[in-house]
Amino acid sequence: MFTFGLDHFLGHGRSLLRWGLPASTLLLLAGCEESLSAVHPAGPAAQVISQLWWVLLAGAAAIFLFVAALIALAWRRPPGETEERRFVVWLGLAFPMTVLAALLAYGLVVGERLLPRATPDLVRVQAEARQWDWRFGYDDAPGRVTENLLHIPAGRPVDVAITSVDVVHGFWVPRLAGKLDAVPGHVNLLRIEADSPGRYEGLGSEFNGAGYRDHRFTVIAHDAEGWRAFLRGETP
Template sequence: MVDPAGPAARSIATLWWVMFIGACAILALVTTLLIAAFRTRQAEADASREARREKIWIIGLGLGFSMSILAALLAYGLIAGERLIARAGPDTGVDIVRVAAEARQWEWRFAYDDRPGHVTENLLHIPAGRPVDVAISSADVVHSFWVPRLAGKLDAIPGHVNLLRIEADAPGTYRGLTAEYNGQGYRRHVFAVQAHDPESWAAFLAGDTP
């Protein structure tokens, strides 16, 4: 998950690191306040001065700093999540490949708009360096499509189609798994994504490879 091989996974990994750093900053502040609370302090004659100092620590740092960090993380997360959505709409000039992924106990079946009638089982073929819209559905129970190095996970729901955009930076084989418990046999419910270079992708579409 933190070794991305595509733009969507890279956005998710960056979001993870940003959230981790923000959480560490809040933890460091809370730890500092906790240590300060246990320190032996000399009594101060000016009670109002003590009250003002406590207000700065509690409201200014304890609440203000933490809420600012959390608000920034929320805003960044919403922006990153919006970028990951695969939207249907007018052609933007990007050559998008479209495939269908149907889950069932215990296999995945993949069909290709660019190669009508051809179905592969537990192996999804995609071109490297191009966005791929995966229409995810289920033939029986709820499953979840996830290729950790390429994109986030999305549920496969009976009677419904969810759209996920994935992309591989380079040719290679990437491990996929079903990230949703769906009965006995779930641990073996895995698949692979084969990202092709332009030549081998053309051969796949022409039917020269299974």
């Protein structure tokens, strides 16, 4: 027999059902700004991350609904008719652990697809973070430096070598790729790619001081001619 009773477990059920769904809905609505939304992907890496997000959400929803159904079922049964061991261990624990194990396996497989690998037409740029701006350099345009504007060609993979000159920052362009830290004295490599020309918002995602909220930058993805013009110095 468990040291805790099923009645104690069910005592919190009403609050869970009353506040759980509204709170979950508010959390989902909180990330609806499209320019910084990871679920509005505009590139291959972001598409993979978006799919992973939806799969994780579906798994979490399945666990929540299953546990809520168990609570509702227990409420409907007369006292003493519920076997605690079967109800809590086999149903309340086995199902969530199975779902979580499947999600972990899926996440590991998806993570492999995000690793930067050798590919034709690869572009390499440097991103240097500092309080409170970003500076970008370009292997294809030696000596060219832009501040808070990162220029890339659309439809081509871009490896961003990320570092920092002061504290730890976070490089994140939600619609193009995942987040990666900018660490002083160390270079981290992130693969990004834009499906089409356009402007994509980026931000410093690591809290590190009073200017954190305004530590943003913009990625400008050019078509082929626009990228050549940038390399020739014809684009500011």
